[in-house]
Amino acid sequence: MMKIYRWMMICFMMLMIVGLAACKTTSGDVLKIALDIEDEGRYDTLFQRFFDETGIRIEATFGIDPSKCIGTSCEPDIMKTSTVVIDSMQGTLLDLTDFIAQDDDVDPSHYVDALMEALTIDGKIYALPTSINTSLLYYNKRLFDESAQQIRDALQLSLEESVYPSSTWTYDDYVLAGVALSKFTVLPNMTRSYTQFGAETQLIWWGEWLVYLQQMGGSFYQANSQNRICALDTAIALEATTFYVKKSMGNASEKFAPNAIEAASAFSFLNGNVAMIFGGHMGDWYSYDVLGLDWDIQVLPVPANQPNAVGGEISADAFGISIRSNKRAQAFQFLKMWTGVAGATEMVKYGKIGALKNMQTIIHDLPIEEQPRININALFQAIDRATTLPREKDFPKVMREMVMTELYKLMFTGRGAETNIQLVLNRIKHNVDQYYIGLYKNN
Amino acid sequence: MKHSKFRKMFRQEYRFFLIFSGIALLGFSLFYIYPIIRTLMLSFTNKTIFDPTVEYVGLENYIYALTNDPLFHQSMIQSLIFAFASGVMVLVTSLLLAVLLNSKVKFIGIFRTIYFIPFIIPSFAVGAVYKNLFNPNTGLINQILEWFGVVDPPLWYIAPSSALITMIVISSFGFGVKMLVFLAALQGIDPALYEVAQMEGASKWRSFRFITLPLISPMLFFNIILITIDGLKAFSLAFVMGNGQGWPSNSTLLFPIYMFMTAFNMPFRLGYAAAMAWLFFLMILGLTGVNFLASRFYVEKDVT
Numbered sequence A: 001m002m003k004i005y006r007w008m009m010i011c012f013m014m015l016m017i018v019g020l021a022a023c024k025t026t027s028g029d030v031l032k033i034a035l036d037i038e039d040e041g042r043y044d045t046l047f048q049r050f051f052d053e054t055g056i057r058i059e060a061t062f063g064i065d066p067s068k069c070i071g072t073s074c075e076p077d078i079m080k081t082s083t084v085v086i087d088s089m090q091g092t093l094l095d096l097t098d099f100i101a102q103d104d105d106v107d108p109s110h111y112v113d114a115l116m117e118a119l120t121i122d123g124k125i126y127a128l129p130t131s132i133n134t135s136l137l138y139y140n141k142r143l144f145d146e147s148a149q150q151i152r153d154a155l156q157l158s159l160e161e162s163v164y165p166s167s168t169w170t171y172d173d174y175v176l177a178g179v180a181l182s183k184f185t186v187l188p189n190m191t192r193s194y195t196q197f198g199a200e201t202q203l204i205w206w207g208e209w210l211v212y213l214q215q216m217g218g219s220f221y222q223a224n225s226q227n228r229i230c231a232l233d234t235a236i237a238l239e240a241t242t243f244y245v246k247k248s249m250g251n252a253s254e255k256f257a258p259n260a261i262e263a264a265s266a267f268s269f270l271n272g273n274v275a276m277i278f279g280g281h282m283g284d285w286y287s288y289d290v291l292g293l294d295w296d297i298q299v300l301p302v303p304a305n306q307p308n309a310v311g312g313e314i315s316a317d318a319f320g321i322s323i324r325s326n327k328r329a330q331a332f333q334f335l336k337m338w339t340g341v342a343g344a345t346e347m348v349k350y351g352k353i354g355a356l357k358n359m360q361t362i363i364h365d366l367p368i369e370e371q372p373r374i375n376i377n378a379l380f381q382a383i384d385r386a387t388t389l390p391r392e393k394d395f396p397k398v399m400r401e402m403v404m405t406e407l408y409k410l411m412f413t414g415r416g417a418e419t420n421i422q423l424v425l426n427r428i429k430h431n432v433d434q435y436y437i438g439l440y441k442n443n
Numbered sequence B: 001m002k003h004s005k006f007r008k009m010f011r012q013e014y015r016f017f018l019i020f021s022g023i024a025l026l027g028f029s030l031f032y033i034y035p036i037i038r039t040l041m042l043s044f045t046n047k048t049i050f051d052p053t054v055e056y057v058g059l060e061n062y063i064y065a066l067t068n069d070p071l072f073h074q075s076m077i078q079s080l081i082f083a084f085a086s087g088v089m090v091l092v093t094s095l096l097l098a099v100l101l102n103s104k105v106k107f108i109g110i111f112r113t114i115y116f117i118p119f120i121i122p123s124f125a126v127g128a129v130y131k132n133l134f135n136p137n138t139g140l141i142n143q144i145l146e147w148f149g150v151v152d153p154p155l156w157y158i159a160p161s162s163a164l165i166t167m168i169v170i171s172s173f174g175f176g177v178k179m180l181v182f183l184a185a186l187q188g189i190d191p192a193l194y195e196v197a198q199m200e201g202a203s204k205w206r207s208f209r210f211i212t213l214p215l216i217s218p219m220l221f222f223n224i225i226l227i228t229i230d231g232l233k234a235f236s237l238a239f240v241m242g243n244g245q246g247w248p249s250n251s252t253l254l255f256p257i258y259m260f261m262t263a264f265n266m267p268f269r270l271g272y273a274a275a276m277a278w279l280f281f282l283m284i285l286g287l288t289g290v291n292f293l294a295s296r297f298y299v300e301k302d303v304t
Helices: A002-023 A044-054 A086-092 A097-102 A113-119 A141-146 A148-155 A171-181 A207-215 A235-249 A282-290 A328-339 A341-348 A359-364 A376-385 A395-408 A421-440 B002-013 B015-042 B060-068 B070-101 B108-120 B123-133 B140-147 B160-171 B176-187 B191-199 B204-232 B236-241 B255-264 B270-298
Strands: A030-035 A057-062 A078-082 A128-134 A136-140 A183-186 A192-199 A274-279 A295-298 A314-321
Touching: A030 A078, A030 A328, A044 A057, A044 A328, A044 A341, A078 A086, A078 A328, A097 A328, A113 A128, A113 A314, A128 A282, A128 A328, A128 A341, A128 A376, A136 A141, A136 A376, A141 A148, A148 A171, A171 A192, A171 A235, A171 A274, A207 A235, A207 A274, A207 A395, A235 A395, A235 A421, A295 A376, A314 A328, A328 A341, A341 A359, A359 A376, A395 A421, B015 B270, B060 B270, B070 B108, B070 B160, B070 B176, B070 B204, B070 B255, B070 B270, B108 B176, B123 B140, B123 B160, B123 B236, B160 B236, B176 B204, B191 B204, B204 B270, B236 B255, B255 B270
Parallel strands: A030 A057, A192 A274
Antiparallel strands: A078 A314, A128 A314, A136 A274, A136 A295, A183 A192
């Protein structure tokens, strides 16, 4: 009995040791990279190519949050970051500046400048960008075709002119087309019941409202305030917010987007009952295709009096090397391929557009069946005009918890709703300023 | 001699105890004791998820939360309101249903199963279903209200003023386990007591008030403790209803959600979230203490 017991204990211990060893960082020529869950199987060819060239195997994990792996044996050598979170992740990423300086094949100037600026902190480059996201005007071609006559009437277009959004659209065109695309019936109690809208309303994500503000010439933070004083007490902020609110809450000739109540009732671009998105996310391209939407893109409309207005927000996924990796040189070799032409070419197949300046040429050189079937020129025009988010690590928190929560109150009618836009903006400014005072004690 | 006897006893009686409880203790230490100690240590630092440099900040996180963070206060108050209101509703509903299910009606097993079903459905699924039911435009609830002539039905979870109330209403369906606890207690009451009361001319209410309630009071106390803690640490329903961020306008921002957002959304303030977790723990501890004190006034000591 005792012998059996002892053997059982030995077997248990052995199993524990084998189990723990399996979790340990793989030795030999293996690099680890953490990718998104949808990336599973997509880049096997690229990994094989890297193995053929260098003898180093790439081991990818999919859908595991790298932040949860930090400090564990499962920590990847190559870590995903982005232009938005780079400030928060700086401490975990290796400074790549020397690697880049010593390598003739990598030139930071080959990447979109705004993105490289965002990934450079105090003159040190911490990551290289891969797939871009920038604000665009998305439109459903089927809905535009179905309302072609109404759009022609509204925009006074001739029969030869396209009804689809053009690169010269102003906000006025956007509103007129949006209203023409909105369908409603008037109920006996004189309220409007919509079945289709011209555009989406972004109620949680700030990407729409902030772009209106910036395109009209405003900004969220006061200049020279170290991004700690809110600038929403300006006439431009009021004008931009009024535009944002009116498109959902206005009268029949102004409203072309769902309010908060309507937005909860399955009105969305994805559902095929909303014709446009102002802003959007390029990560959704794949979903649009999977759902069979007939869609395309255009540069964002601009205010009529601001023909050279800045574009929307630009950001990018990026990859860096973990400061804890002991295979830094090998990791940089892979990073070069991953963020270079080879990686960008693979990513295009899945609707991801690389951050290289010559991306347009790279796409053009692809076989026709591998090229995105959309107005890719509009994307590169949008990238040229786009601007990055303010460099302030609390910015997403402030927008999420203090700005969008207040703006939301303007987007419905009933108890708890607000109608005084100036009052709401004043409250946001007060809350944001107090937040930074509390955080930095007037320093 | 004594020593060898002890060894023999240890080998014989405690061997399996150590093997099986050892695994549980190891798990408990790894997944409960260690995180608790680690959280306490973190709460005195400015640790963020990605930043490996950590500074000791003393009580700064605690002071900031108590004096400088309006969302800390708002989420704490909302959690208390939620815990109290949903607690009362769950307690009343579960007791009422347990009394009904304790009666001699046909197909009682089917009814018990039906009432228990909401408990076994994951809160995420429950939240998603109720979001559709409470949709102000297309939801069944408002359609029924309109059939009954309600002209201006509530906006439910869409309006900040009614979102928390909606969540409380939904959470009151989570009475499954509490109802079973009451049912078990009710079935332990000797029917002869009711027969005597009936012979003495006691009404149903007086029987309930002077026989049922005192005899199930230990279980009532147990349920109150469970409900208080459940309500205060409610997460999944609030996460679904509020899109993970207290939507709309922080009105469904319960304390666990705010703590989660602070730790795992930008700028990933782990140290601050850990301090909030400890403040929250102290609050739950305090309320449980109050419950224990209050129990002296309503829990019948001798129910045999």
